[in-house]
Amino acid sequence: MLGVSWDTVRLFLHVLAATVWVGGQITLAALVPVLRRIGGTVPAAAARRFRQVAWPAFGVLVITGIWNVVAVRPQIHGRYETTLIVKLVVVLISGLTAFLHERARSKLGLAVFGALTAISALAALFLGILLAG
Numbered sequence: 034m035l036g037v038s039w040d041t042v043r044l045f046l047h048v049l050a051a052t053v054w055v056g057g058q059i060t061l062a063a064l065v066p067v068l069r070r071i072g073g074t075v076p077a078a079a080a081r082r083f084r085q086v087a088w089p090a091f092g093v094l095v096i097t098g099i100w101n102v103v104a105v106r107p108q109i110h111g112r113y114e115t116t117l118i119v120k121l122v123v124v125l126i127s128g129l130t131a132f133l134h135e136r137a138r139s140k141l142g143l144a145v146f147g148a149l150t151a152i153s154a155l156a157a158l159f160l161g162i163l164l165a166g
């Protein structure tokens with residue numbers, strides 16, 4: 034068996050949190066049509082439950098993300114640094130649009146901020162793989 038290092042723990046926690054933030058949004062979006070058929074308020078109840086795991090996951094992403102930055106510091110220059118900065122901007126957008134999505138009162142606001150949250154989350158995932166590659 035390969036040995037487990039702190040790098041293993043760091044990346045395991047980062048990727049686990051990413052599966053909740055990104056995968057959770059995709060799963061919830063896929064369930065909404067069925068939940069809506071059960072009852073008008075069911076999608077909102079499911080979303081309220083999801084946010085109780087989503088925001089802690091986002092918090093773990095930020096904390097393990099900072100740990101990542103400390104761990105890979107010698108690599109942070111040139112194109113790696115540019116990619117990391119773009120990723121941080123995308124992560125900020127993902128968090129901000131999720132916050133605005135939760136507070137949206139119109140169907141349009143819900144849809145636009147929800148879509149922006151998901152697209153930016155997917156972009157952060159892709160950029161993360163690019164950084165680790």
Ligand code: HEM
Pocket residue numbers: 044047048051054055094095097098099101102104105117121124127154157158160161162164165166
């Ligand atoms: C929506 C939020 C985020 C998602 C979905 C995400 C996703 C990922 C993924 C999937 C990896 C690749 C892990 C691997 O293959 O080993 C990664 C790596 C990385 N992430 Fe994130 N991340 C997020 C937020 C952050 C934040 C906030 C930071 C910095 C504060 C950050 C910094 C990094 C760094 C530096 C790496 C490279 C780690 C290494 O090569 O050891 N990430 N991220």
